[in-house]
Amino acid sequence: MMTSGDVESPFAMPGHDHASCIMTALDGAEAICARRGERLTPLRRRVLELVWRGHSPVGAYDILALLQSERGRVAPPTVYRALEFLCRQGLVHRLDSLQAFIGCGQPGNDGDGRHAAHFLICQDCGTAVEVRDGQLDGAISRLAGRTGFAIADETIELSGLCAACQS
Amino acid sequence: MMTSGDVESPFAMPGHDHASCIMTALDGAEAICARRGERLTPLRRRVLELVWRGHSPVGAYDILALLQSERGRVAPPTVYRALEFLCRQGLVHRLDSLQAFIGCGQPGNDGDGRHAAHFLICQDCGTAVEVRDGQLDGAISRLAGRTGFAIADETIELSGLCAACQS
DNA sequence: TTCATAACGTTATGTTATATCATTATCGAA
DNA sequence: TTCGATAATGATATAACATAACGTTATGAA
Numbered sequence: 001m002m003t004s005g006d007v008e009s010p011f012a013m014p015g016h017d018h019a020s021c022i023m024t025a026l027d028g029a030e031a032i033c034a035r036r037g038e039r040l041t042p043l044r045r046r047v048l049e050l051v052w053r054g055h056s057p058v059g060a061y062d063i064l065a066l067l068q069s070e071r072g073r074v075a076p077p078t079v080y081r082a083l084e085f086l087c088r089q090g091l092v093h094r095l096d097s098l099q100a101f102i103g104c105g106q107p108g109n110d111g112d113g114r115h116a117a118h119f120l121i122c123q124d125c126g127t128a129v130e131v132r133d134g135q136l137d138g139a140i141s142r143l144a145g146r147t148g149f150a151i152a153d154e155t156i157e158l159s160g161l162c163a164a165c166q167s
Numbered sequence: 168m169m170t171s172g173d174v175e176s177p178f179a180m181p182g183h184d185h186a187s188c189i190m191t192a193l194d195g196a197e198a199i200c201a202r203r204g205e206r207l208t209p210l211r212r213r214v215l216e217l218v219w220r221g222h223s224p225v226g227a228y229d230i231l232a233l234l235q236s237e238r239g240r241v242a243p244p245t246v247y248r249a250l251e252f253l254c255r256q257g258l259v260h261r262l263d264s265l266q267a268f269i270g271c272g273q274p275g276n277d278g279d280g281r282h283a284a285h286f287l288i289c290q291d292c293g294t295a296v297e298v299r300d301g302q303l304d305g306a307i308s309r310l311a312g313r314t315g316f317a318i319a320d321e322t323i324e325l326s327g328l329c330a331a332c333q334s
Numbered sequence: 335t336t337c338a339t340a341a342c343g344t345t346a347t348g349t350t351a352t353a354t355c356a357t358t359a360t361c362g363a364a
Numbered sequence: 365t366t367c368g369a370t371a372a373t374g375a376t377a378t379a380a381c382a383t384a385a386c387g388t389t390a391t392g393a394a
Contacts, residue, residue, distance in 0.1 A: 011316075039360085041372070060350070075375060080351065085372095096263040097322040099350065120316050133310050139302040140325065147298070148330030149178075149287050155264040155324040158307065163315030206391085208341070228380070242344060247382065252341095266350095266381065 011120075011127055011162035013055060022052045025103050029091050032108045038089060047082035048103065051092055056126035057100030093117045095128060097157045102128050116140075116154040124165035178287075178294055178329035180222060189219045192270050196258050199275040205256060214249035215270065218259055223293035224267030260284045262295060264324045269295050283321040291332035 029048055033040040040048075050063050060079050067074040083101055086092035090107045094100070104117065118136060121128045136156070144151050196215055200207040207215075217230050227246050234241040250268055253259035257274045261267070271284065285303060288295040303323070311318050 011314075039371080041359095043373075073375085076351070077353090077375085078373070081373075096324075097320075120311075120314065122316075123319060131310065131314070133306065135306040136303070136310060139300065139306040143287075143298065143300050143303060144325070144327075147178075147287065148333075149289075149325070150328045150333055151325050152290060152327040153264075153325070155322060155326070157263075157322040158311070158316070158318050158320070159322070160311075160319040161317045166315075166317055206341080208390095210342075226380085227382080240344085243382070244344085244384090245342070248342075 011122060011125070011129060011164055013127070014125075014164075018054070022049060025052050025091075025105075028107055029086075029089070032089060032091070035108075036089070038085075043078070044082045044085055047079065048086055048091060051083075051086070051101055052103040055102070055128065057095045057098050057102045057121075057128050059100045063101075090115065093119075093130070095119060095121065095157055096155050097121070097159065098128075102130075105130055106132075116156070118154070118156040119158065120162070121157055121159045122162040122165055123159055124161055127162060129162075178289060178292070178296060178331055180294070181292075181331075185221070189216060192219050192258075192272075192274075195274055196253075196256070199256065199258070202275075203256070205252075210245070211249045211252055214246065215253055215258060218250075218253070218268055219270045222269075222295065224262045224265050224269045224288075224295050226267045230268075257282065260286075260297070262286060262288065262324055263322050264288070264326065265295075269297075272297050273299075283323070285321070285323040286325065287329070288324055288326045289329035289332055290326055291328055294329060296329075 026045065026049060029040055029045070032038075046067070047063055050066050051058050060076070060083060063083075064074060064076060064079045067079065083092060083094075087094060087101075091104055092101050093104055095102060098121070102119075106115075116137075118131050118133065119128050120131055140151070140154065143149075193212065193216060196207055196212070199205075213234070214230060217233050218225050227243070227250060230250070231241060231243060231246045234246065250259060250261075254261060254268075258271055259268050260271055262269060265288070269286075273282075283304075285298050285300065286295050287298055307318070307321065310316075
């Protein structure tokens with residue numbers, strides 16, 4: 001049985017129907033924002049779509065360039081504000097180790113849709129997969145409990161080689 | 168009994184004898200570099216000392232400013248090269264979530280002195296404490312094993328409030 | 335001493351991110 | 365419907381973080 005915390009084969013995704021992948025993300029984002037009374041404007045929606053171009057993290061300036069190619073002059077704050085909104089809604093995560101952004105595959109699962117996101121990042125194919133692991137979560141909360149530390153934010157990014165890239 | 172993985176009370180350090188803290192770090196660094204045949208030059212030693220000014224992460228440009236105040240013209244590469252050396256030797260860690268650097272409290276414990284460093288970072292007092300937690304390590308390696316992922320690098324940084332700052 | 339290499343200096347530039355203020359859009363209340 | 369408050373976006377400038385490239389100096393081994 002698959003529990004919600006399992007990750008079946010996170011890097012076995014190449015070849016999947018990415019168009020539907022994007023559509024799912026956008027539809028989900030619409031639903032979440034509607035439910036919350038937040039505005040997924042055309043710009044924000046487009047930025048989210050660009051973040052979802054693939055399963056590799058995308059730099060803010062990559063998105064900026066894409067936007068510029070379709071709208072002419074666009075300045076960095078335009079992109080950063082959209083990304084900030086999307087992160088706030090839990091629709092996008094920032095990967096600190098790469099200074100880049102990636103779409104969240106399971107947004108809105110929590111009460112407010114924001115959750116601690118943990119990543120496996122393949123240094124060869126560039127794919128980053130969000131994982132949820134009960135043992136990891138447990139170890140972290142026990143560590144926090146033992147040290148009396150109140151966690152507000154988690155940056156957990158494991159870089160290396162995915163199974164497919166280890167050949 | 169305290170095992171080497173325990174952290175007694177990581178944030179209960181204010182008031183400690185920080186001068187001896189720095190000295191320990193510098194002496195340790197000298198010993199490690201000597202053993203490895205690496206050169207802890209005056210510049211590198213001084214940068215390490217500046218990183219150890221406190222237990223809060225220090226930005227590269229903070230170090231640059233300090234160096235400039237004591238040596239006149241110093242350019243960014245001077246600082247970044249020294250930091251790169253110190254990181255390579257496991258004497259300093261970079262905190263990706265803060266884009267800042269902090270001295271390693273347990274350098275040279277591994278074969279090559281480089282280890283996965285996990286941090287608790289207090290958003291109030293700014294203190295960052297390196298922790299080693301067997302359960303966390305175990306959860307991570309099981310996660311890697313289960314997904315067939317070969318970890319090369321870990322970025323694990325937990326931000327929040329330390330016990331003392333939760334009042 | 336000479337050579338090879340590592341360390342450092344110097345200049346320039348690349349990359350990521352934000353502050354600030356003006357303008358436009360949205361939406362509820364009068 | 366118009367007004368006014370607020371949110372979103374546009375636009376300009378600059379801050380903050382980092383590295384490429386190349387020349388010079390120091391170091392240590394042959």
